[in-house]
Amino acid sequence: MRVQQDFTCKTDLVKMMSTQADSLIEYLIVEYRWLIAITILMPLSFLWKIWSMARNYVVFKLNTAPGNHEKKVKKVQKQIKSWLDGDRNTRLCTARPTWQTMSFRQGLYKKTFTNIHIDMVDILEVDTKNMTVRCEPLVTMGLLSKTLAPLDLSLAVVPELDQLTVGGLVMGTGVESSSHIHGLFQHICLEYELVLADGSVVTCSKDNNADLFYAVPWSYGTLGFLTAVTIKLVPAKKYIRLTYQPYTNMLDLSSKFKEEALKQDPHRYLEALLFDKNSGVVMTGDMVDEIGNDGMFNPIGRWYSPWFFTQVENHLENYKLGQKTCAVEYIPLRDYYHRHTRSLFWELQDIIPFGNNPVFRMLFGWMMPPEVSLLKLTQPEAVTKLYNKAHVIQDMLVPVDVMEEAIQLFDKEFEVYPIWLCPLKLFNNPGQLKVNSSDWQMFVDIGVYGVPKAEGYETVSSTRRIESFVTHHRGFQMLYADTFTTEGEFRNMFDHTLYDKMRSSLPHCKEAFPDVYGKVNRNVRK
Numbered sequence: 039m040r041v042q043q044d045f046t047c048k049t050d051l052v053k054m055m056s057t058q059a060d061s062l063i064e065y066l067i068v069e070y071r072w073l074i075a076i077t078i079l080m081p082l083s084f085l086w087k088i089w090s091m092a093r094n095y096v097v098f099k100l101n102t103a104p105g106n107h108e109k110k111v112k113k114v115q116k117q118i119k120s121w122l123d124g125d126r127n128t129r130l131c132t133a134r135p136t137w138q139t140m141s142f143r144q145g146l147y148k149k150t151f152t153n154i155h156i157d158m159v160d161i162l163e164v165d166t167k168n169m170t171v172r173c174e175p176l177v178t179m180g181l182l183s184k185t186l187a188p189l190d191l192s193l194a195v196v197p198e199l200d201q202l203t204v205g206g207l208v209m210g211t212g213v214e215s216s217s218h219i220h221g222l223f224q225h226i227c228l229e230y231e232l233v234l235a236d237g238s239v240v241t242c243s244k245d246n247n248a249d250l251f252y253a254v255p256w257s258y259g260t261l262g263f264l265t266a267v268t269i270k271l272v273p274a275k276k277y278i279r280l281t282y283q284p285y286t287n288m289l290d291l292s293s294k295f296k297e298e299a300l301k302q303d304p305h306r307y308l309e310a311l312l313f314d315k316n317s318g319v320v321m322t323g324d325m326v327d328e329i330g331n332d333g334m335f336n337p338i339g340r341w342y343s344p345w346f347f348t349q350v351e352n353h354l355e356n357y358k359l360g361q362k363t364c365a366v367e368y369i370p371l372r373d374y375y376h377r378h379t380r381s382l383f384w385e386l387q388d389i390i391p392f393g394n395n396p397v398f399r400m401l402f403g404w405m406m407p408p409e410v411s412l413l414k415l416t417q418p419e420a421v422t423k424l425y426n427k428a429h430v431i432q433d434m435l436v437p438v439d440v441m442e443e444a445i446q447l448f449d450k451e452f453e454v455y456p457i458w459l460c461p462l463k464l465f466n467n468p469g470q471l472k473v474n475s476s477d478w479q480m481f482v483d484i485g486v487y488g489v490p491k492a493e494g495y496e497t498v499s500s501t502r503r504i505e506s507f508v509t510h511h512r513g514f515q516m517l518y519a520d521t522f523t524t525e526g527e528f529r530n531m532f533d534h535t536l537y538d539k540m541r542s543s544l545p546h547c548k549e550a551f552p553d554v555y556g557k558v559n560r561n562v563r564k
């Protein structure tokens with residue numbers, strides 16, 4: 039099943055599907071997915087947004103959330119107790135349907151395991167004295183940034199997509215353009231409250247139940263159910279002053295990127311987008327309260343604004359034309375945080391090819407993007423097949439010193455652009471991520487999302503070669519994406535010492551949950 043064609047755009051892909059699709063209907067579904075997206079999914083998404091805003095507003099005004107939390111935890115305990123009292127011939131997972139989650143896949147285990155309902159969607163407390171926020175696991179990044187911005191506060195790490203949840207980011211992982219300072223999402227979490235498989239409620243932090251605290255991140259809900267998280271806050275300002283520095287030479291780009299990531303007093307935000315293997319734009323940002331006169335005000339989050347990655351590409355094009363070497367812009371804080379949400383990085387162009395057209399943006403941009411959950415729920419089988427065969431969605435965390443080598447290999451195996459480069463600091467903490475230093479090590483997240491053009495691309499073998507490179511260099515794969523590792527290879531990539539110890543010592547844990555590989559391998563995710 040080799041896909042050797044040189045896919046130049048989605049139309050080529052669709053042509054390929056039309057020859058291979060089982061039926062004309064499948065072909066039409068793939069080709070005209072945008073029609074369903076615009077006429078049904080976007081209006082529904084809009085109604086959904088209004089409903090959640092109204093619901094949150096009422097909860098907030100009545101301030102019922104903190105009082106209800108204990109009752110909600112008791113409900114979780116009750117469900118686990120009834121599993122304990124039963125024959126226990128199934129395992130446990132959260133009842134959150136997989137079409138609602140931020141991954142391409144649907145977990146098959148949801149159908150066979152006992153589903154535990156954790157309907158916990160509220161912010162519980164903003165503690166401005168201790169600079170922490172305590173929230174329930176289904177609170178999203180969008181809600182948190184919206185609640186905290188008027189207080190001039192923010193999370194130190196705000197993973198970009200609005201719909202990412204605190205629970206998913208703790209149990210999986212989260213990374214963002216401030217991660218070269220603060221680390222991953224888990225590194226800004228101070229305390230977890232969990233309900234364990236024996237029905238008990240525990241809290242853990244680095245000073246209390248430390249083993250459990252360090253084993254929870256990347257455990258994918260296989261140690262217990264998360265019911266609350268306390269997260270560190272940082273002061274926030276109104277704007278991000280963002281500098282775009284284009285490059286047409288990879289060596290120059292990567293040395294600037296590394297220098298910025300590793301310097302003593304780095305810019306607060308750092309990321310790069312590559313548009314081919316030699317050129318890209320490095321972006322550095324800092325928070326400011328005033329718009330300076332060295333740059334333009336650019337509210338990139340407005341419904342009519344061009345998609346962010348296309349604006350970045352324009353800076354590169356201008357540079358190539360010899361117009362400008364470096365540009366400065368002032369971007370409203372939340373617009374910056376959620377800069378990749380409206381275009382789902384660059385994935386939305388495959389679904390609504392004219393989504394960035396100025397007329398479309400003016401008329402319908404306010405309904406964008408359609409909710410990922412609704413897109414997933416209505417995804418036809420033909421689209422799944424297409425993505426399985428000719429679409430890459432991967433994030434690999436590799437030590438920053440092998441960045442160029444990794445980019446060359448990604449280019450050879452996938453040739454997908456843009457590529458997202460986001461630096462991140464991994465602290466030498468106990469847990470699944472072992473680093474090569476007694477203090478911390480700088481990594482880079484290489485994010486590849488799109489249609490592969492590499493000759494000889496084949497999903498499994500190409501991805502496996504990348505996985506083996508990553509393991510060889512002691513890096514890690516983000517597990518919302520497909521992993522094609524064997525169980526042995528997976529255990530080689532992630533250190534299971536503390537995790538295995540916790541699973542053996544927590545009562546009923548092994549009986550209640552599979553291990554991480556049992557939740558993320560390709561056989562259990564459709």
Ligand SMILES: Cc1cc2nc3c(=O)[nH]c(=O)nc-3n(C[C@H](O)[C@H](O)[C@H](O)COP(=O)(O)OP(=O)(O)OC[C@H]3O[C@@H](n4cnc5c(N)ncnc54)[C@H](O)[C@@H]3O)c2cc1C
Nearest residue numbers: 091094095097098103160161162163164166181184185188
């Ligand atoms: C539980 C809680 C405790 C807080 N404690 C403090 C505090 O101790 N000190 C302090 O200075 N500020 C606190 N705040 C934040 C602050 O009071 C408001 O965000 C700010 O005053 C804005 O109010 P508003 O009436 O302009 O906005 P509103 O429109 O009332 O709310 C701002 C946004 O936050 C969202 N939101 C608010 N509460 C919730 C919730 N419980 N669940 C889901 N969504 C919510 C709303 O959807 C809205 O979009 C707290 C907020 C919450 C939610």
Ligand SMILES: NC(=O)C1=CN([C@@H]2O[C@H](COP(=O)(O)OP(=O)(O)OC[C@H]3O[C@@H](n4cnc5c(N)ncnc54)[C@H](OP(=O)(O)O)[C@@H]3O)[C@@H](O)[C@H]2O)C=CC1
Nearest residue numbers: 131132139140197203205206209210211212213259263264
């Ligand atoms: N910028 C970034 O960092 C980005 C990160 N991501 C990835 O997306 C995922 C988050 O997506 P999201 O939709 O929020 O999360 P999901 O619902 O996909 O949850 C991810 C995992 O966490 C487990 N989990 C979630 N909540 C709880 C809980 N309360 N108790 C126990 N286990 C729980 C889930 O278990 P179960 O299967 O039982 O439901 C699942 O295994 C993460 O894996 C993250 O790495 C994606 C895009 C961007």
Ligand SMILES: CC(C)=CCC[C@@H](C)[C@H]1CC[C@@]2(C)C3=C(CC[C@]12C)[C@@]1(C)CC[C@H](O)C(C)(C)[C@@H]1CC3
Nearest residue numbers: 140141142382383385410413414417431433485487
């Ligand atoms: C670490 C970082 C920054 C990760 C970014 C990951 C995004 C690019 C991923 C997360 C969810 C994601 C897998 C998704 C998709 C594309 C890539 C996304 C947006 C899409 C929209 C592709 C089209 C699909 O039909 C479908 C709608 C199911 C998915 C939904 C999830």
